[in-house]
Structures are given as structure tokens and as C-alpha cells.
Amino acid sequence: MSVILGSGDFRYMVTEGWGELPDGWSYGDVAAVGVDRKDRVYVFNRGAHPVIVYDQDGRFLRSWGEGLFARPHGLHMGPDDTIFLTDDGDHTIRQCTLDGKVVLTIGIPMRPSPYMSGEPFHRCTHTAHAPNGDIYVSDGYGNACCHKFSPSGKHLMSWGESGSDPGQFNIVHNICCDAEGWVYVADRENHRIQVFDANGRYETQWNNLHRPCGLYMPPGKQQLCYVGELGPSLPVNKNAPNLGPRVTIVDSRGATVVRLGHLHAGEAPGQFIAPHGVAVDSHGDIYVAEVSNAVWPSIKPPLEPPRELRCLQKLTRLASAPA
Numbered sequence: 001m002s003v004i005l006g007s008g009d010f011r012y013m014v015t016e017g018w019g020e021l022p023d024g025w026s027y028g029d030v031a032a033v034g035v036d037r038k039d040r041v042y043v044f045n046r047g048a049h050p051v052i053v054y055d056q057d058g059r060f061l062r063s064w065g066e067g068l069f070a071r072p073h074g075l076h077m078g079p080d081d082t083i084f085l086t087d088d089g090d091h092t093i094r095q096c097t098l099d100g101k102v103v104l105t106i107g108i109p110m111r112p113s114p115y116m117s118g119e120p121f122h123r124c125t126h127t128a129h130a131p132n133g134d135i136y137v138s139d140g141y142g143n144a145c146c147h148k149f150s151p152s153g154k155h156l157m158s159w160g161e162s163g164s165d166p167g168q169f170n171i172v173h174n175i176c177c178d179a180e181g182w183v184y185v186a187d188r189e190n191h192r193i194q195v196f197d198a199n200g201r202y203e204t205q206w207n208n209l210h211r212p213c214g215l216y217m218p219p220g221k222q223q224l225c226y227v228g229e230l231g232p233s234l235p236v237n238k239n240a241p242n243l244g245p246r247v248t249i250v251d252s253r254g255a256t257v258v259r260l261g262h263l264h265a266g267e268a269p270g271q272f273i274a275p276h277g278v279a280v281d282s283h284g285d286i287y288v289a290e291v292s293n294a295v296w297p298s299i300k301p302p303l304e305p306p307r308e309l310r311c312l313q314k315l316t317r318l319a320s321a322p323a
Contacts, residue, residue: 002014003269003270004318005260005261005270005315006258006260007258008258008319009319010249010257010258010319011317011318011319012260012285012286012315012316012317012318013315013316013318014269014270014313014314014315014316015058015313015314015315015316016269017058018058018312018313018314019041019043019052019054019058019060019312019314020054020058020059020060021052021060022060025047025048025049025052026047026048026308027043027045027046027047027052027308027311027312028045028046028047028293028308029045029046029276029290029291029292029293029294029311030043030044030045030046030276030277030289030290030291030311030312031044031045031046031072031073031074031075031276031277031289031291032044032072032073032074032075032086032126032214032276032277032289033075033277033278033279033287033288033289033312034075034076034077034083034279035077035279035280035281035282035287036077036081036083036098037081037282039055039056039281039282039283040053040054040055040056040061040098041053041054041055041056041058041279041281041287042075042077042083042098043289043312044072044073044074044075044085044277044289045072045311046071046072048066049063049064049065049066050063050064050065050066050068050069050072051063051064051065051083051085051100056281056283056285058314062099064099064100065085065096065100068094068102069085069087069089069090070087070089070090070109070110071087071088071089071090072085072087072089073086073087073088073089073124073125073126074086074088074124074125074126074127074138074174074277075277075279076126076127076128076129076176077279078095078129079129079133079219081097081098082095082096082097082098082103083095083096083097083098084096084127084135086124086125086126086127086137087124088123088124088125088141089123090107090109090110091107091108091109091110091111091112091113091121091122091123091124092105092106092107092108092109092121092124093105093106093107093121093124093127093135093137094106104152104153105153106120106135106137106149106153107120107121107124112142113142113143115142115143116142116143116144116162117143118143118144118145118158118160118161119143119158120137120139120143120147120155120158121137121139121143121147122139122141122142122143123139123140123141123142123143124137124138124139124140124143125138125139125140125141125172125173125174125175126138126140126173126174126175126215127175128175128176128177128183129177130177130181130183130198131177131179131180131181132181133150133151134148134149134150134151134156134198135148135149135150135151135153136148136149136175136177136183137149137175138172138173138174138175138185138186139172140169140171140172140173140188141171143172144160144161144162144163144168144169144170144171144172145158145159145160145161145169145172146158146159146160146172146175146183146185146196146200148198148199148200157199157200158200159196159200160172160200164190166194166202166205167194167196167200167202168190169185169187169190169194170187170188170189170190171187171188171189171190172185172186172187172188173186173187173188173212173213174186174188174212174213174214174215174277175215176215176216176217176225177217178217178222179219179220179221179222180221181197181198182195182196182197182198182203183195183196183197183198183200184215184217184225186212186213186214186215186227187205187212188211188212188213188230189211191207191209191210191211191212192205192206192207192209192212193205193206193209193212193215193225193227193254194206204254205254206250206253206254207254208254208256209227209229209248210229210230210231210232210243210244210246211229211230211231211244212227212228212229213228213229213230213274213275213276213277214226214227214228214275214276214277214278214288214289215227215228215278216278216279216280218280223251223252224249224250224251224252224257225249225250225251225252225254226247226248226249226278226280226286227247227248227249227250227278228245228247228275228276228277228278228288228289229244229245229246229247229248229275230244230245230274230275230276230295231243231244231245231246231264231265231272231274231299232244232299233295233298233299238298238299239264241263241264242263244261244265244272244275245261245265245272245273245274245275245290246259246260246261246272246275247259247260247261247272247275247278247286247288247315248260260286260315265299265300267309267310272288272290272313273290273292273295273296273299273309273310273311274290274291274292274294274295274296274311275288275289275290276289276290276291277289283317284317285314285315285316285317286314286315286317287312287313287314287315288312288313288314288315289311289312290310290311290312290313291311292309292310292311293308293309293311296309
């Protein structure tokens with residue numbers, strides 16, 4: 001029996017087993033996912049084949065990036081049929097063609113800036129594009145700031161510091177832009193998304209989220225943001241209901257439209273373990289990248305016997321939910 005998530009115009013069928021990996025291949029974990037203009041799906045994973053490409057039906061097309069990345073983390077589809085891949089293990093962003101040719105590298109591989117210096121980069125996490133082509137980078141594990149670059153990779157400015165006040169960050173984990181140039185930042189451990197203008201000036205924040213991890217806004221003028229949220233992991237709250245892990249769709253004011261997922265973490269259809277990246281195709285179908293294997297030990301007993309957990313899911317739109 002099919003599992004349906006959501007309600008009203010926002011109903012999705014869990015498409016079990018989506019993505020036909022070649023025999024003997026594994027993901028390790030899926031850090032991020034993206035969709036190009038032809039609805040081909042790019043899976044940025046921590047296995048031996050870092051970028052795996054599928055068609056919309058989950059048929060394997062190709063892979064690339066072998067030996068290039070230290071620790072895959074973020075994926076952003078550029079406006080010019082290129083793909084931006086953030087590697088927090090070697091502190092770089094690589095802009096690649098869709099078949100894997102590197103055309104731009106921002107940052108120096110294996111040369112992090114000093115911890116919490118505010119200088120790019122110390123374990124950067126994600127990228128986004130402004131309408132004018134400028135590139136924003138969330139720099140979130142060894143820094144607490146965002147950076148702005150020109151399309152050619154010239155550093156223009158930075159903002160943010162560690163803290164919980166407006167404009168401060170506690171694990172700045174993801175970033176995206178809308179068609180008007182507003183910048184949205186997943187301030188994960190402050191449980192919020194902060195909104196800034198193009199120059200890093202604080203505008204507002206969206207609350208009522210739990211550890212927002214993945215962000216996706218469809219291109220063009222739209223009113224929705226898709227948010228992948230991690231669940232609780234402390235011994236005292238890891239079994240508490242209604243905190244995630246889940247995918248939440250919010251409107252342009254940050255108000256909840258629908259939450260997708262069950263009360264607790266798990267592997268059953270309709271459950272999530274660790275949503276880390278989100279993307280949506282032209283049909284409104286949602287792809288969810290999960291770092292399940294990394295997060296599982298903190299929320300469940302050790303696996304016996306050890307095995308790889310599910311870390312990529314597709315939710316197929318059933319109603320006329322905007323894409």
C-alpha cells in the first residue's frame with residue numbers, strides 16, 4: 001500500500017526504492033541533491049562515486065568526481081547549466097559542468113582560514129546565486145558567517161559572527177536566494193532561518209523550525225521554501241515527537257504550509273532519519289538527501305549487523321502543489 005504524506009494541494013506519495021545504483025555501489029551518505037533543467041537528478045554523496053546522475057525515473061545515467069572531493073556537503077544548481085559543489089572537508093567550492101569538468105574553484109584546497117576568523121573558508125557548507133550572478137557561501141562549521149563573491153570568484157564582503165542575536169549564527173548550514181535578491185540562511189542550531197538583503201543587512205527571521213538543515217527555493221518568482229529539518233539527538237529529547245526529522249514547506253513569510261514526515265525518526269516509508277539537502281523538479285516532486293549513517297548512532301542503538309541505511313528519498317507530487 002502506498003504511503004501518502006501531506007494534505008490538500010500538498011500531497012506526496014513516497015516512491016520507495018527510487019534510484020537504481022549499479023551493483024556493488026553505495027552512497028555512504030547523501031549530503032545534497034540537485035535537479036537540472038531536464039529533470040536529471042544529481043546526487044552528491046560520500047561514497048566512491050561522489051556525483052551520481054539519474055533521470056527522473058531513477059535510472060542511472062553516469063557518475064563523476066571520483067577522487068576529487070574530501071567530504072561532500074552542499075550542491076547548488078547554477079543558472080547557466082553548471083553545478084556548484086561545496087566540500088567542507090577541503091574548504092572549497094567547485095563550479096563544474098554537468099559532466100564534471102571543473103571551471104572555477106573558490107578557496108584553496110586543504111587550506112582553511114583560522115577557526116572563527118570570519119575569513120573564507122573554514123568548513124564551508126553551501127552556495128547560492130543572487131539574481132545578478134553574485135555567489136553567496138555559508139561558512140558554517142569552523143566559521144559563523146556568510147560570504148559574497150562576484151561571478152568570477154572575487155571576494156566582495158562577509159558578515160556574521162557566532163551567537164544567537166539577529167545577524168549572528170550557530171552553525172550556518174545552508175543558504176539560498178529568491179528572485180528579488182533576498183538571502184535566506186539556515187541558522188541550524190539557533191533553530192531559525194534568517195533573512196538578509198543583498199549586503200548582509202538583517203531583515204527578519206523565520207522560527208518554528210527544528211534544526212533547519214537543507215533549503216530549496218524554486219527559481220523564478222514563487223512563494224514557497226522547502227526546508228529539511230534534523231530531529232532531536234540529545235538523550236533527554238531524542239524520542240520526543242513532533243520535532244522531526246521532517247521536510248517542511250513554508251510560504252514567503254515563513255509560515256508553515258505543510259509538514260511531511262512522521263512523529264519520529266525511522267526507516268519506514270514516510271519516515272526520515274536526517275534530511276540534509278532538498279531539491280524539487282519541474283513536476284513538483286521532492287528529492288531528499290539524508291546523512292542517515294552519520295546521524296543514526298546519536299538517535300538509535302548501534303546497528304546489528306552493520307549495514308548502510310537509506311539516505312535518498314523521492315516524494316512524488318499527487319496534487320497541484322506549486323513547484
